[in-house]
Amino acid sequence: MVRQSRGRRWARQGLNLWRAGGWGRVLLGLVPLLVMLPHALGIVQYGTVTRLEQQVHDVMLMHGRAPATLDERIVIVDVDEQSLQQYGRWPWSRSVLASLSEELLQRQQVAVLGYDVLFAEPERDDTLPRVSEWLRSQRQSGPVLDEQLKQLAERFDRDGELVRALQGQPVVLGYYYSNRPPVLETGSLTPPLRIKPQPGDPEVYPRVPLMQGYAGSLPALARAVGHGGFINAEIDSDGVLRSIPLVARRLEEGRTAYYPALALEMLMLALQVDAARLVPLQPEGLPPQQRLIGIELEQDGRSFLVPTVAGGRFLVPFRSGSGVPGGRYRYVSAKDVLDGRLAEGELRHKLVLVGTTAPGLRDLRATPVSTAYPGVEVHASVLSAMLDGDFLQAPDYSRGYAAVAMMLAVGLLLVVLARTGMVGALLWSLGMAAVFVVFHLELFIREGLMLPLASILLTILLTYVLHTSFGFFVERRTKRQLVELFGHYVPTELVARMATHPEQYTTQAVSRELTVMFCDLQQFTSLSESMDPESLQALLNDIFNRMADVIGPNHGTIDKYMGDCVMVFWGAPVADEAHAWHAVKTAIELRAMMHGYNQERRAAGLPAIGASIGINTGLMSVGDMGSEMRRSYTVIGDAVNLAARLEPLARTYGVPMVVGEQTVQQVAQCHWQWLDRIRVSGKAQAVNIYVPFTDGSELDAGQQRELGLWHQFRQDYLAQDWKRCDALLVQLQALAPRRVLYRLYRERIDDFLARPPAADWDGVTLQTLKKSADVIYLTEDAG
Secondary structure, eight states: OHHHHHHHHHHHHHHHHHHTTHHHHHHHHHHHHHHHHHHHTTSSOOHHHHHHHHHHHHHHHHHSSOOOOOOTTEEEEEOOHHHHHHHOSSSOOHHHHHHHHHIIIIISOOSEEEEEEEOOSOOOOOHHHHHHHHHHHTTOOSHHHHHHHHHHHHHTOHHHHHHHHHTTSSEEEEEEEEOSSSOOEESBOOOOOOBOOOTTOOSOOTTSOBOOEEEOBOHHHHHHHOOEEEOOOEEOTTSOEEEEESEEEEEETTEEEEEEBHHHHHHHHHHTOOOEEEEEOOOTTSOOOSOEEEEEEEETTEEEEEEOBGGGEEEOOOOSOOHHHHOSSEEEEHHHHHTTOSOTTTTTTOEEEEEOOOGGGTOEEEETTEEEEEHHHHHHHHHHHHHHTOOOBOOTTHHHHHHHHHHHHHHHHHHHHTTSOHHHHHHHHHHHHHHHHHHHHHHHHHHOBOOOOHHHHHHHHHHHHHHHHIIIIIHHHHHHHHHHHHTTTSOHHHHHHHHHSGGGOOOSOEEEEEEEEEEEEESHHHHHHTSOHHHHHHHHHHHHHHHHHHHGGGTOEEEEEETTEEEEEESSSSOOTTHHHHHHHHHHHHHHHHHHHHHHHHHTTOOOOEEEEEEEEEEEEEEEEEOSSOEEEEEESHHHHHHHHHHHHHHHHTOSEEEEHHHHHHOOSSOEEEEEEEEOTTOOSEEEEEEESSSSSOOOHHHHHHHHHHHHHHHHHHTTOHHHHHHHHHHHHHHOTTOHHHHHHHHHHHHHHHSOOOTTOOSOEESOOOOOSOOOOTTSOOO
16 A cells, blocks of 8 residues: 555656656757767767767867977978979989988988888889880890890889889888779788787777778889888868778788788887787677777787777877977978988988978878878877877777766756756856866876767757757746646746746645635625625725735735635645744734725725634645636645634634634744634534734733733633632723623623533533624724
8 A cells, every 4th residue: 555655646746747847858858868879879970970079089189288399209201392393293213212212221320211102113214115226226236235235224223223222121111002993903012910819819800991902012122121001091071180090901812911001010110029919809708809909019028009999090199280390200301311411320210201291292181280281290190109109099988988978967967957047057067068078188188088078068068958948938838837827826926936846836636734814804795785796896806906915925825715705825836834924924914904994995984894814724635626617726624614714703702813723833923812712513622712912013011911911811711710710801801991802701701600610611612602792803903
């Protein structure tokens, strides 16, 4: 039974929340989460969100890293505009490149020389074939001429000259691969990576780029050098270069071979690392998966990991500035190298990259830090990052993190935004977004972690926008419904308070301790008989409007008008801890209002109108009750019935109001005068009834004496000391000769002196007492 009752209560609360728009707010707040989660988990990809993530990546890269400082380990030999003017348009003769290589390798003694240049096709020089053809046309031949032609052929073999210059030297050749049709294979590839796997490592990583076609190096050049790396870059959907693949796979004779990027091969050659391990993702307790998370290199018994992201890509940690003005790397013009302007050994032990910044050679890329970033500097940035261990990482848990972060953000916002106004909602949303931005920036600066941020911020933004829209449109309708429902019962300011949290208010009946008041106009029936309907209507509307002006500021809910009687209660629909005091205060102010109103009537030559009030506090049911045809928000219960029966007793006791015992117990602001102990017809329990002796002000000496005598009278009355009561009544009537209450008790004491009650008399009077002929009005002096 308890479990069923609790279940019904939860269901009822859920229904109330739904009716008030609370569940609608929750479901609406889940929409951004349901929309963004598939993107976060990689199920679908929203192009706009992806571009936003890319832009956030760029902003963090621009502003979250230290400014560029010169990396003295790496030098870029630049085929710039000056070099092209001096040595002709590109491509240069292989003899010029041979001279450049000899200068760098022999005289400068660089550690490693990397070419961001392709040598896929042989150099064509038709001088020697033309000479040979002319000689044969002149009928000149013989062993001597053949030997001379052979020597000339060797002299004009520009490719051979470059091969001889690079033979056995620490050089890495560049090549380009393609995984799109048409599949072309030009030149030769240098040997692939020598992989040193561990037991259980996968042979194939499907997401690593597949090399189908390629533009390699001349076969003789590839054999002479033996080291090469591809120069491909990864261009994102917005045309910006943010990463490069570190390895590419190729199917060769039934097995998968992996080829390195130019920067990776230069690093391995510089560190004399001849093997690498492709490190797979391996969750704890599970076998390795076919997802590459890094490349492990080993040197002198120590290993270090170069982390990669999806598909074996390496996130390039760009720094602000590029080219010669950027100050990150030393740029040396190829012209200066060829002209011997560098001091001997000036580039000793440097890692040198040969590339170009000339705009006409189209090797300038859009990157997060520049719209014209030299391609050769991309490789330099990758090489520098690997040397420093300065890695950007997008860990394998990024998607899971984004999903959890979204759920936490939306969950917290749904809890908080429902309890705040528009400004509070904005501040909370901005604050939460700022927390995520600072957290991500801190992780980026300290650990190089690139976690999804734009999708989380967009989810927060959408949740706030939908919440605000809900508040503007749906809650506006809810407020209108509240006004329609409660506007006739409670004042406007209370309806406004209710509208801020509509889910807390419902017409569903509940049991609650409230205070109820009945106020009935006196002698109104006889007065109405002499009035026409329009005048009667105007009179009632005037009086009830004045009463409503008193009831509203005291948080009262007008239940109904019953002829010339008004019923009011406190504590619902807006909770009011001081409901008992507000009811008594209202009654006191109504008395003052009626006094002023009757002065106006007397001045106009009209009769005064009296009123009697009954107030009681107790547990009662409150809610929307009635038939389908007509319903009203009202209260019912024994406490309500008692208040209705107390109201006519005001005439019996000649007081402006009669207040129940539970109300008196909760109102310490007044001095109370006990009236009687009565038993309502049909009820076994007796109740004490009271009247405020003052309106809350302090008692003067006369009032203190009168109230003290009355307290003593009550004690003697309940003790059945009728003679003592008689003596006290003499004093009380002398102090207040017109008080109906004292005249009533004079009659009662006289009866008890003549006919004492039974021995078991408990001091209780039935409500069927004879009504006094004298009626006191709220407008008259009770004294």
